[in-house]
């Protein structure tokens with residue numbers, strides 16, 4: 387390691403990693419809730435210190451695209467991979483430069499939708515929404531699982547919104563509006579708030595003004611996308627819906643930095659948390675849960691599957707990373723079946739077995755993030771020697 391490189395790395399250790407009062411919602415980071423997002427300052431610091439402008443950063447567990455947003459702001463090209471199509475949709479929208487024509491298209495869409503909604507509300511006084519709903523389910527236009535999570539009137543408005551979105555031709559405007567729509571689904575449902583997993587609140591009052599909430603979310607996103615587009619570099623971002631255990635589509639020795647944040651073995655039920663969005667957007671939940679690393683959480687073989695899968699992912703990470711470049715993995719220690727699993731130690735061992743050289747572990751304790759019950763998180767830094 388050269389002296390300037392060593393200095394740069396040592397400066398990294400000296401930073402305050404607790405970051406208790408940092409803003410994590412700037413630019414497009416606030417677009418959509420995502421279970422166990424990491425604070426954007428983690429990839430920002432790692433990318434700034436351990437890569438150069440125009441180099442290529444990989445996040446092979448990209449989630450909602452935090453690493454990619456920071457790469458684009460810092461002038462690095464990036465590739466994000468996730469097995470979850472919802473994660474890919476969010477990541478794409480968060481990292482795209484919004485054009486004036488898309489802003490116009492989205493604004494026009496809201497105006498047209500408003501007249502459809504007003505028309506619906508006028509008719510809803512005479513036609514009971516329960517009947518409309520029953521017809522939609524019967525004609526296969528609505529997943530029947532959805533019906534218990536919303537008041538019938540809410541479903542009718544949501545259905546009108548998503549149906550209109552589906553008819554948009556501009557692919558970016560369509561994805562943008564899908565993310566705005568999806569970001570709302572939990573807050574207008576009858577689920578209990580304050581709980582990660584979905585639980586019915588039997589006493590929930592029906593939510594109102596769904597279209598108005600959607601318009602507001604979209605307007606906020608337009609502003610943030612516009613600000614992001616002005617601040618971002620013109621570096622390239624690729625988002626791929628794929629499986630980190632096999633990334634044969636990436637060449638050997640082609641990546642300059644890996645900055646990633648894998649699932650926390652049995653700690654975050656992604657499919658459960660995102661069920662409403664996955665249903666409404668028409669994704670297949672059960673195959674996703676079967677294929678996801680750390681999915682099917684309650685099975686007795688969860689730890690074995692998790693480590694087997696992570697070993698495969700680590701070997702792929704080692705293969706694609708250039709020599710003398712860094713691999714940074716953020717991980718926390720979950721509790722599974724009453725036992726705390728020291729994933730920082732276990733992942734470290736598996737990364738060393740895969741051929742990485744361990745450099746440093748940064749511990750974060752009282753941090754402010756969405757990690758729920760876990761009290762600490764680690765950034766593990768390896769080098770490909």
Ligand SMILES: C[S@@+](CC[C@H](N)C(=O)[O-])C[C@H]1O[C@@H](n2cnc3c(N)ncnc32)[C@H](O)[C@@H]1O
Nearest residue numbers: 423424447449450452468469470629630647679
């Ligand atoms: C901890 S989250 C990443 C969150 C991300 N850092 C963010 O800020 O949004 C882990 C991600 O790994 C994804 N994942 C699970 N199994 C995967 C696999 N086999 N291949 C690729 N991604 C996978 C999950 O879908 C989830 O989005």
